Amino acid sequence: MPALPEPAAAREWLASMTLIRRFEERAAEMYARAKIGGFLHLSIGEEATIVGSARALRDEDYLISTYRSHGHALVRGTPPENVMAELFGRVDGCSRGRGGSMHMFDLERRFMGGYGIVGGNLPIAAGIALASDYKQTEEITLCVFGDGASNQGTFGETLNLAALWRLPVVFMVTNNQFGMGTALRRHSAVTDLQRKGESLGVPGTRCDGMDVLDTHRVISESVERVREDRRPLLVEAVTYRFRGHSMADPEQYRSKEEVEHWRERDPIPAFGDLLVREGVLDEAARAQIDADAIARVDAAVEFADASPLPAPQSLYEDVYVLDREVRGSYSLHTTELRAGEAEAAEQDGAGEAPAHEDEIAQQMTDALGIADEAS
Numbered sequence: 001m002p003a004l005p006e007p008a009a010a011r012e013w014l015a016s017m018t019l020i021r022r023f024e025e026r027a028a029e030m031y032a033r034a035k036i037g038g039f040l041h042l043s044i045g046e047e048a049t050i051v052g053s054a055r056a057l058r059d060e061d062y063l064i065s066t067y068r069s070h071g072h073a074l075v076r077g078t079p080p081e082n083v084m085a086e087l088f089g090r091v092d093g094c095s096r097g098r099g100g101s102m103h104m105f106d107l108e109r110r111f112m113g114g115y116g117i118v119g120g121n122l123p124i125a126a127g128i129a130l131a132s133d134y135k136q137t138e139e140i141t142l143c144v145f146g147d148g149a150s151n152q153g154t155f156g157e158t159l160n161l162a163a164l165w166r167l168p169v170v171f172m173v174t175n176n177q178f179g180m181g182t183a184l185r186r187h188s189a190v191t192d193l194q195r196k197g198e199s200l201g202v203p204g205t206r207c208d209g210m211d212v213l214d215t216h217r218v219i220s221e222s223v224e225r226v227r228e229d230r231r232p233l234l235v236e237a238v239t240y241r242f243r244g245h246s247m248a249d250p251e252q253y254r255s256k257e258e259v260e261h262w263r264e265r266d267p268i269p270a271f272g273d274l275l276v277r278e279g280v281l282d283e284a285a286r287a288q289i290d291a292d293a294i295a296r297v298d299a300a301v302e303f304a305d306a307s308p309l310p311a312p313q314s315l316y317e318d319v320y321v322l323d324r325e326v327r328g329s330y331s332l333h334t335t336e337l338r339a340g341e342a343e344a345a346e347q348d349g350a351g352e353a354p355a356h357e358d359e360i361a362q363q364m365t366d367a368l369g370i371a372d373e374a375s
């Protein structure tokens with residue numbers, strides 16, 4: 001067994017895993033009550049991969065994840081209030097209510113999202129790492145993706161370039177045994193995922209993703225090696241998702257016995273039991289950690305429910321458009337002007353249709369004109 005961290009750190013790891021679990025259980029309930037729209041992918045069962053890996057990072061390192069990323073935002077310190085408000089699509093969400101479940105983002109805490117495209121985050125991780133090197137910093141990037149994503153073209157393309165350009169990235173493949181309803185052995189010719197980067201110049205290793213200590217040990221070693229050598233590594237974290245792929249999953253591709261078998265290794269009680277056995281916690285302190293997590297989640301729901309929906313007029317904010325000033329490229333209509341217009345429109349008369357419909361048509365016409373000229 002890897003050594004335990006300092007007692008305060010050990011308690012914090014248990015508290016973080018518990019918060020993620022309680023948060024997501026509550027999110028599932030809110031989804032069933034139609035408080036949350038769109039998709040909702042839970043990482044229940046995978047908490048040790050999230051906390052064990054994120055706690056191997058320095059504050060200035062970057063973390064980038066997938067659509068299964070509520071836990072990644074929480075572990076980096078995004079307040080549960082803002083994560084829940086994002087799920088509710090409210091203005092106080094960490095992506096201002098525009099992203100929803102799949103697009104959590106927190107630049108301040110160097111959590112770089114949240115991506116809906118399977119494998120879409122890998123090239124972005126390489127770009128972030130390239131920027132870190134260009135600025136001659138010690139920062140590294142931890143890029144988390146699923147077993148299914150390891151079959152995407154972006155996996156090969158990104159690992160090849162990362163090895164060639166010696167980019168400081170730890171690629172962590174969270175092997176939860178499935179890509180949607182397809183088992184690993186049915187979607188990947190190579191099931192020993194730690195070896196999948198070898199031919200691309202990225203050596204691999206594996207950790208027990210049901211064990212926060214082992215995940216932390218292996219990712220810490222990898223992170224420090226990458227920081228030192230400026231060469232990428234791949235880590236396979238072997239885990240299991242206890243819930244369906246998303247909330248709309250009848251789970252006909254696996255048996256209840258299989259799920260039960262993995263649940264016996266539930267990383268949260270396993271780590272809690274260990275801390276009690278080792279005298280780091282007593283049962284009362286353990287129960288308190290759980291009660292605190294539930295109270296934090298209650299507060300997050302209350303906060304999210306009280307937060308307003310984005311104003312319809314704000315649809316124009318933070319949108320990239322092609323326009324006349326920057327030919328053949330994308331430019332940003334800054335939000336200040338639009339926000340000002342939105343306020344003016346609100347004062348002029350609430351409930352009116354946004355005054356921008358003609359503008360959209362004009363912008364589209366202009367953009368198409370530019371595209372025609374360019375081609």
Ligand SMILES: Cc1ncc(C[n+]2csc(CCOP(=O)(O)OP(=O)(O)O)c2C)c(N)n1
Pocket residue numbers: 066068116117118119145146147148149150176178179180245
């Ligand atoms: C490019 C692309 N293809 C397909 C999908 C649909 N899709 C969403 S999740 C998923 C499975 C991905 O599995 P994995 O990478 O193992 O991640 P997990 O869901 O298990 O966390 C698929 C195929 C998508 N979002 N993007």
Ligand SMILES: [Mg+2]
Pocket residue numbers: 146147148174175176177178179180
């Ligand atoms: Mg998977």
